[in-house]
Amino acid sequence: MDIKQICVNAGDAAVKMAALDSETKNNALARIALALIENKDRITAANNDDLKRSEEEQLASPLLKRLKFDEKKINDAVEGIKSLIGLEEPVGKTLLSTMLDDGLELYKVTCPIGVIGIIFESRPDALVQISTLCLKSGNSVLLKGGREARETNRVLADIIEEASVAAGLPKGWISLLESRDDVNEMLKMDEYIDLLIPRGSNQFVRYIMDNSRIPVMGHADGICHVYVDSCADVDMAVRVTVDSKTQYVAVCNAAETLLVNEAVAGRFLPALKKEFDKKNVEIFGDEGTRGIIAAKPASEADWATEYLDYTISVKLVADVDEAIKHINTYGSGHTDSIVTSDRANALKFMNLVDSGNVFWNASTRFSDGFKYGFGAEVGISTSKLHARGPVGLDGLTSYKYKLIGDGHTVEDYAANKKSFKHIKLDKTI
Structure with a gap:
């Protein structure tokens, strides 16, 4: 079947998906969760084949880490689906209701986007998250995974399609x-x-954005920062920084640059270096950093590099304003965190850093749809239109205006026979 026909089928299915009730969708999600558990040996066998082939083809280490889909990740995916089932129905929510005039009522109501195309590299768990979020939000989905995850993706797509169609979803929705x-x-x-969501490397996402007229939602880089302020608790700052960098290095919300206030650097950096050495973290530092701890010289390029590995760049700054300026210059608008006990500095940082996620005394690794309670996420958006930050169910819905009248015509208002009242209502359609 050619892609055009697949798209036509997805569009036909999308019309039916938009009309599904919550019970049908949640039942389909429950069946998918059960099927993943029942087929975990089949999934891990396929994933082992992908890992072996990719290692032989010398796939980059960060991509190999993302490719792995073992029993723990299967269980995590299932927990995400269970959480998704418990979330409020995203379709058909009344966002606004206004009485324009007697007998003329306007409603703003959420609806699915339609057909969503997802292009992603390496991560089979992304396939599960994306497809189940699209299901819950009533969208059809076209999935294009990387060849490195070919066998795993085939098995997962088959399991999800079979379980969901058996639960009453239309064929062609996935x-x-x-x-x-x-x-x-x-x-x-x-x-x-209707919408493309790319997930992968900077080069990969840029290619998608530059080569399609379809609206694209996503992010091209994950250059995240931790700023340790002059009023930071050193022990807390070490914990937050180590977690932000090393808890899982091959993801877009891992910290890549550390900014340290000059006033606390002498106490903080040696303590951090001790913990980083335990995890074999390679440090690139500016001149001030290298005057305190051993580090390789940082270049201008390091401030704009997404390492996705046990590597970090470190720079000393004079104050929170310099930190904000650096982040807004070199950051990617993804996630940035300040560690401080100074409320004024924290609020200034969160208000002025131009990113989708801004944290105070917390690891950058928290910027995640599952951790936010969204059930899962289709990705992180650094756009300022439609959706920003972790994109869950709300980011996969649009809205339409529904107007209910009783033979009303505009001519009556143009001729001043009637006038608009615009009274806010507290009711749903």
């Missing part, structure tokens, strides 16, 4: 695309695909 040519063809399907 499709897996596999060839490299499929990507370029997919990018041309602006007549059929």
